[in-house]
Amino acid sequence: MRHQCISTPFISSFALLCGSLLAATSPLAAQQYIPPRCEIIPQANHEVSLRIDGVEKLRWNHDSRYPRPFLFPLNGPRGEPLTRMGHPGAPDHEHHRSVWFAHHKVNGLTFWSDNTQTRIRQTQWYRYRDGDDEAIMAVALSWEDADGVQLMQQDVVISLFPLDDPETAIDEHAVEFYLTFRPGQGRENVTLEKTNFGVLAVRVAKSISAYFGDGRLTNDVGTQDEKNLHEKPARWMDYSGPVALPPIASGAGRDRQVIQEGITFFDHPGNPSYPTHWHVRQDGWMGAAPTMQFDIVITNEKPLTLRYLLHAHHGTMDLQRAEQLHEQFASRPGFRIRKPVAGESHRHFEVERLEK
Template structure:
């Protein structure tokens, strides 16, 4: 917003004289003081007479930016408004994204289970982890395993997207099992809606293979805001195959799908939700979704089959979240997945 500077030259009874940039004087008298239109006119004139000197070498300011912050955080912003924030401090069990702000300006996710904050403290808004890596759990907080952020490799800002690339080490019993490179890209799609794409490359940290064993927990989890959940807020769960809600013969629970959407109330008379998409290049696509009425949604990468990871055969994955206003129609949600399906798995630099 442009700051307007006015210099008051005279003020006598009901008359006020202003001097603007360039020496132009404006005199207001009588009822002018009480007219909002008069003040808007003055502001418009002053705005046109802005005193900023030209910058011949000025470059466009990216609409999307990722801003490094203190305490090991990075804020993804569009025109200065935060869409999400990445937390990667060394004391955390795992890095995560919070908040996930939607068009209402409120977060569509939360930290922890609304009715079980202690044993579900590992529900960190949007996060990556797994419950069975060579028999070690990286899922629950009561485990001593940790996904430890090691370094930020790069930040990128463009007109439409911002991104950061990080390296994480998956450590259990004092041993590094996996070396992970993670790319988080955020794109504003208008009206403070956003696309958040998380791309992963996981390799064994040694010459020994690492096994991601069978489990329903991992690799990506989303803890929805309390008001969006079916149980607490009267929200709605749908997937690409036409399944609805959690349970029942037509429920979404652990059903393979290309995408799963969780929508519900986010403010008075306003709905919103998150569409979680599985890339067709991911192993086991379409993935089963572990989704609950209490507001929990996640992908089950190894529910049906374990995956072995080596240094030469990495696990490469891509997921996308669409943070949207309203409870959208099936066709519109499906189109978002179609757009995502045309993207390529990210090629990380050696």
């Protein structure tokens, strides 16, 4: 049998052709997918991960085994939690779950502690919206009495966005809250009664606590410590202190690196009690208390909107930078939740910034 020889040029041409075809059909050859900087990724067990550049900064927890939803962890710029679950020394304060919504007197009922049959539960999510500038989560909460009767409805919009410090080039981030309260179904009104417990509270990590750690409370004019700040008005409140990095990042055991980080909690000029009074404690928590001085009656014609901002920052609070962030927050448009319009398919709701 006679064998035919295939010339080298033919083999080379064939190889080049195959390579070209493979390259043309390879995913790497197509326009590469670039993920948005800010993402919201649902997880198992009724949890939602909020991320920047693929790194989790915040997690929403709304499982029914808890009496109310909460955010944990709220991580700092270096990835360690700035908040904690529960009080470091009081087992009857398990309701202090990191960052949470609650109120001590709603139509005479308490939604504050765990020693009650009232519940705040998520009834649906409206929208998880990714983006390069911010990730936006919108959900509906129902405030219910022991019999499951709805007293109040709450729409929650949470935005996570990057805040890079221009002085240090350290990646920081902020969490914005846009909260709308309405009477429950079939009700004409609901009252948030006078109390200093509610509506949004933060339990900081033990090391950041002034009593259990080495942290410090500071307000918008630089005044410090609980005795000077508790039940006093301020445009914002800050809790900063030491945070120990894990051994994998900083060395083993006693060689762990300790840095300073904190949370600045901003009130908004549009809130009815601005500048709000604050419930703050040396043991490690701070809460904006819009009803510390008076009741707030919510009607269908006049729903209540509250806006807050949490800035997770490196170092201790910089008053000048906090002033700038407060001004930016004050002028930033709020949100609206709406039904989709033509061209917005495959979704039941849309959430977007209001026009200025």
